[in-house]
Amino acid sequence: MLIEISQIPPDGLDVTLPAEALDLGESAGVWDGPAVVQAELHLGRSGRGLMIGGQFSGEITLICSRCLEPFAYRAADRFDVYCKPPHPSPGEEHKLDEDDLDVTYLEEGRVNTDSLLRENLLLTLPVQPVCRADCRGFCPQCGANWNVVGCQCKSPAADPRLSVLRKLL
Numbered sequence: 001m002l003i004e005i006s007q008i009p010p011d012g013l014d015v016t017l018p019a020e021a022l023d024l025g026e027s028a029g030v031w032d033g034p035a036v037v038q039a040e041l042h043l044g045r046s047g048r049g050l051m052i053g054g055q056f057s058g059e060i061t062l063i064c065s066r067c068l069e070p071f072a073y074r075a076a077d078r079f080d081v082y083c084k085p086p087h088p089s090p091g092e093e094h095k096l097d098e099d100d101l102d103v104t105y106l107e108e109g110r111v112n113t114d115s116l117l118r119e120n121l122l123l124t125l126p127v128q129p130v131c132r133a134d135c136r137g138f139c140p141q142c143g144a145n146w147n148v149v150g151c152q153c154k155s156p157a158a159d160p161r162l163s164v165l166r167k168l169l
Helices: 098-102 113-124 160-168
Strands: 002-004 013-022 035-046 049-063 070-084 103-105 110-112
Touching: 013 113, 035 070, 035 113, 049 113, 070 113, 110 113
Parallel strands: 070 103
Antiparallel strands: 002 110, 013 035, 035 049, 049 070
């Protein structure tokens, strides 16, 4: 959803976004399909910029990093973002101040709520998602999911060069 900044009243604008599919882009094997996200936002003017505060909740299908099975993950978070117009000369290089690192820049006088939600949702995802805390993963030899079935594979022989290290354990 695009919101025109010129349409935001001086006292701010409250926006409720219903649950809808949000395209998260390339997954790199971390998630499967779009996320269904609902959000509540408050957009308020602050100097030349815009303060956006809100909260979202949604569900996304992640891929377990141990057993590679898809599972439903519930994501919810609160965020605050400061947006300001781009520098007067966008093609020209300039040094970023420390304050500029926490700023999102407005494009063409509009706020794209989809990209804002996408960014904040991706920041809440776990680095190594697991379907459950006691996930046993899969057999590296036959590929059997150890959560479902055991396998009869024998562990490979240990590398004799590492025997010195094993003594330390």
